[in-house]
Amino acid sequence: MNSLTTSQIIRRSKVAIVLMVGILGILIVFSNATDYNSNYIYISHILSMDTTNSHLTYRSINSEMMHHRIYWMIMTLETIFTSSCLMGAYQLAKNINASEEQFHEAKKFAVLGFLVALFVYYLCLQVIGNEWFDMDRSKDWNAMKWAQSIVDFLVPALIFLVMKVDS
Secondary structure (H helix, E strand, C coil), rough: CCCCCCHHHHHHHHHHHHHHHHHHHHHHHHHHHHHHHHHHHHHHHHHHHCCCCCHHHCCCCCCCEEEEEHHHHHHHHHHHHHHHHHHHHHHHHHHHCHHHHHHHHHHHHHHHHHHHHHHHHHHHHHHHHHHHHHHHHHCCCCCHHHHHHHHHHHHHHHHHHHCCCCC
């Protein structure tokens, strides 16, 4: 451990964090691919607002075709964030001993992956799912805590990733 400098440990920790998010993505994509129906039902209940007891149900989407399309859009975005994070981890690892500027430039796939993940779990689930479709009012079909836990990890991880403290 004494042979590694603080900067080298910081660089390795950035690789590890990006890889962890990539692994999260692999598990999510695998779950969506192997258990399509369970996850589809979740999205369907959120979009149809059938368990919210809300007076805002005029906002609901009740088209099964739209439920599938929105779910496929979410799965596509999850695949993009996963592949971007995995590519980002690879690029960072490949440039682990490069100059400060090269290492910083190697972060672009990871940053893109984190932003796509934030789009899905913050904007799509927490903002739109919660504020438009009243997801938080459903006792059974509420992904708020799960999405929040991902966002709570991603935001500080993204800040740490983009900081130039790894020279």
